Amino acid sequence: MRVLAYEVRRLRGLRSTWLILAAVLLADAAVAVVLARQLPAGQLGTAAAVRCVTAVVPLLPLPIAALGAGALGALSYGHEVRYPGLPAGRVSYRRRLGLLVAKLAATGVLAVLLAAATVLLDAAVLRLLHAPGARVAALFDPASAGFAEVLRPLVFFVGLTALAGWAGLLVTSLVRSAAAGLLILCAVPALLEPVLSLLLRQSGRVWPAQLRELLPFQYGLDLVRGADAQQLEVSAALDGTLLAAVSVPAVLLLLAGLLAQIRRRAL
Amino acid sequence: MIQITGLTKVHRRGRAPALLDLTFDARPGVVTALLGAEGAGKTTALRLMVELERGQGITLFDGRTYRRLRRPERQVGVLLPTAGGDAAAGGGHPGLKARAHLRMLAGAVGVPAARADELLEQTRLAGVAGHRLRSFSPGMHRRLALAVALLGSPGTLLLDAPTEGLSPRNVEWFHSFLRSFTVSGGTVLVTTRTPQEAAVLADRVVTLDQGRLVADQPVAEFRRTRLHPEVSVRGPQMARLADLLTEQGHQVRRDGGVGLAVSGLGRTEIGELAYRHGILLHELADRVVEQPVPHPSLPTASGRSGHVLLNPPDAPGRNRDDTRPQPQFGQSGLPEQADQSGQPAERPEEQTLVAQLTAATIATATAAPERPLRAVSLSGHQLFRDEVPESSTVRPISRPVTGPDHRSE
CATH class of the missing domain: 3.40.50.300 (P-loop containing nucleotide triphosphate hydrolases)
Structure with missing residues (x-):
């Protein structure tokens, strides 16, 4: 509990936290405005609506909110490296793990809140800007059939944001530099996505639609390739192999982070 | 603790x-x-x-x-x-x-x-x-x-x-x-x-x-040992004053061109001495200087490494031998050497040996019975202030080491 209080006070006291949050939300709103302007009139497709609401920009490796969460996680660990707190919290392995867990928790909660705020803000923008509005409302009506289809990618989006925050924190814990951690975090999806999709194609599957819409790099590739991207619009369920493929690197990262702490004298 | x-x-x-x-x-x-x-x-x-x-x-x-x-x-x-x-x-x-x-x-x-x-x-x-x-x-x-x-x-x-x-x-x-x-x-x-x-x-x-x-x-x-009170004296006849002071067994060193730094004697006494011998003084001032060479190590008196007393040596050890630069006696006295004469080792190879074996020394000292040791360290011309003979009774600041009171804990 004490480390959690420390972490919350640390986040609250730093200006960079608020700046990152504000910057992410502003960028999200701006992207949503641009995307909403470009949307065709009439019935809004699920994919387009999700992209607009989560403010996914092609060629960025991750959604903006996920990048913000990653930056928060990286800075959270980078702070301890550059301005270490009390020596008591640094010397024993148990305490360092406690601090790491507190940081993961705080970053996770913050990332989820950030993702939720992004979705709400962009939904409001979409609602205001998309021309006649009536058709959009149907998508966001809990009673409608399309709602579940929109909701699932949004849940993925929230999870992706939290995962990015944790990844930023853990990668920084390995390289001990916030900037390097953030760069690696940006590089990993760009490397991982094509490899994963190649593997999936080899095994005769495609990206599940829910993830395709959220991973901007893949989306960007599809955009560049143009028309034939439409053919891949096969909705595949998120089966176990893919979940494993995504979760194995995450678990490995967590283990590496924990192992790295063993031989250290400081966080 | x-x-x-x-x-x-x-x-x-x-x-x-x-x-x-x-x-x-x-x-x-x-x-x-x-x-x-x-x-x-x-x-x-x-x-x-x-x-x-x-x-x-x-x-x-x-x-x-x-x-x-x-x-x-x-x-x-x-x-x-x-x-x-x-x-x-x-x-x-x-x-x-x-x-x-x-x-x-x-x-x-x-x-x-x-x-x-x-x-x-x-x-x-x-x-x-x-x-x-x-x-x-x-x-x-x-x-x-x-x-x-x-x-x-x-x-x-x-x-x-x-x-x-x-x-x-x-x-x-x-x-x-x-x-x-x-x-x-x-x-x-x-x-x-x-x-x-x-x-x-x-x-x-x-x-x-x-x-x-x-x-x-x-x-x-x-x-007393590391912060060394000195009297700085200046005047035209410093050589004579220095002779007088060294005759009386005080510690004198040159301080700049025309100055002397005297230790072991108070300001007043120097002034009186100068007056009695008709020596003109321009400056007479107290000051505190840092002893340039650290005092030899005293083996720690903790319960774990043994309680080692460092006492002033017996009478032969107190014989003044100011002119001879005293050898650096390692970090502390080796008990064997103290046993022999109470005098520090003089052979350089022994000194280096001593310097290398600090830890061993402490260990030996632990085993040895608590006997008085003397550890002395001086560099070059620097004189050991504590060994001023008893003739100089008027010593307001630095007093001779006479008892084990401050050394034993």
């Missing part, structure tokens, strides 16, 4: 160790100062004590190592410079406000935020608590770091150069604070670079030189 045993740090194999077998105790109710020049290993010693660095040796805080303490923040307050060695950084994120920084760490320690505000008041930072650490001066950073060390109301303080960068007024405040802290039974270990500060601040002074313990003395003895 901090028991430090055998702290050793070797940065790279084959290089000289940054710290070699440092052993001493810091007792409750006493300010212990770790004195040494830059690079003597003071900070390394402190970092080893809290196990922020890997090394050999064990430090016990009331019987437990730092990482085994149940609530380390509540028991030991630590002030260490940041890893970067940047004194101005002081350990806080520059974007944090002082109050937020202290409250954040209060959260980590587990004390209420009110305690942080109280400490800001105590360290006279309450007025600037709302400003970011970026705008803090080194002295303000020091005081903030001190407030951080005090957050958990610890009974033991480990402070690395706490007065570095403080203004004289704040140094005074800090000294009085340490006094009141030790009066209430706290244990304090501070490091400092200046012997003068050590003399003012501490009750016990541990001197480090290039990672080796060279002396562990009560402050009275430290003042």
Whole structure:
């Protein structure tokens, strides 16, 4: 509990936290405005609506909110490296793990809140800007059939944001530099996505639609390739192999982070 | 109570160790100062004590190592410079406000935020608590770091150069604070670079030189042996005065072109002597200088390494032999040599041997019966002040070593 209080006070006291949050939300709103302007009139497709609401920009490796969460996680660990707190919290392995867990928790909660705020803000923008509005409302009506289809990618989006925050924190814990951690975090999806999709194609599957819409790099590739991207619009369920493929690197990262702490004298 | 045993740090194999077998105790109710020049290993010693660095040796805080303490923040307050060695950084994120920084760490320690505000008041930072650490001066950073060390109301303080960068007024405040802290039974270990500060601040002074313990003395003895009161004399007939003084067995050295530095004799007596012999004086002033060569190490009198008494030698040992530069007698007297004559070793190869075997010496001394040893270290022409013959009775400041009272604990 004490480390959690420390972490919350640390986040609250730093200006960079608020700046990152504000910057992410502003960028999200701006992207949503641009995307909403470009949307065709009439019935809004699920994919387009999700992209607009989560403010996914092609060629960025991750959604903006996920990048913000990653930056928060990286800075959270980078702070301890550059301005270490009390020596008591640094010397024993148990305490360092406690601090790491507190940081993961705080970053996770913050990332989820950030993702939720992004979705709400962009939904409001979409609602205001998309021309006649009536058709959009149907998508966001809990009673409608399309709602579940929109909701699932949004849940993925929230999870992706939290995962990015944790990844930023853990990668920084390995390289001990916030900037390097953030760069690696940006590089990993760009490397991982094509490899994963190649593997999936080899095994005769495609990206599940829910993830395709959220991973901007893949989306960007599809955009560049143009028309034939439409053919891949096969909705595949998120089966176990893919979940494993995504979760194995995450678990490995967590283990590496924990192992790295063993031989250290400081966080 | 901090028991430090055998702290050793070797940065790279084959290089000289940054710290070699440092052993001493810091007792409750006493300010212990770790004195040494830059690079003597003071900070390394402190970092080893809290196990922020890997090394050999064990430090016990009331019987437990730092990482085994149940609530380390509540028991030991630590002030260490940041890893970067940047004194101005002081350990806080520059974007944090002082109050937020202290409250954040209060959260980590587990004390209420009110305690942080109280400490800001105590360290006279309450007025600037709302400003970011970026705008803090080194002295303000020091005081903030001190407030951080005090957050958990610890009974033991480990402070690395706490007065570095403080203004004289704040140094005074800090000294009085340490006094009141030790009066209430706290244990304090501070490091400092200046012997003068050590003399003012501490009750016990541990001197480090290039990672080796060279002396562990009560402050009275430290003042006497390391802070060396001198009288500076100037005038046109200094050669004659010097002759007179050396005849009487006082310690005289040239000080600049026409000056003399006399030790072992008060200002008044020098003035009288000069007057009686018709010597004209232009200046006659007291001053305190630092003894350039550290006093030989006294083996620590802790329960773990044995209780070794260092007494003045017997009568033959007190024969004055001022003109001959006394050899550097290792870190401490070897008992065997003391057995033979009470005189220090004279063969250089023996001295180097002695210098290499400090730890072995202490071990031997532990085994040997408690017999008087004499450890003497002098460089070049420097004379040993304690061995002034009894004829010079008027010695207001430095008194001869006559009893074991201040050496035995």
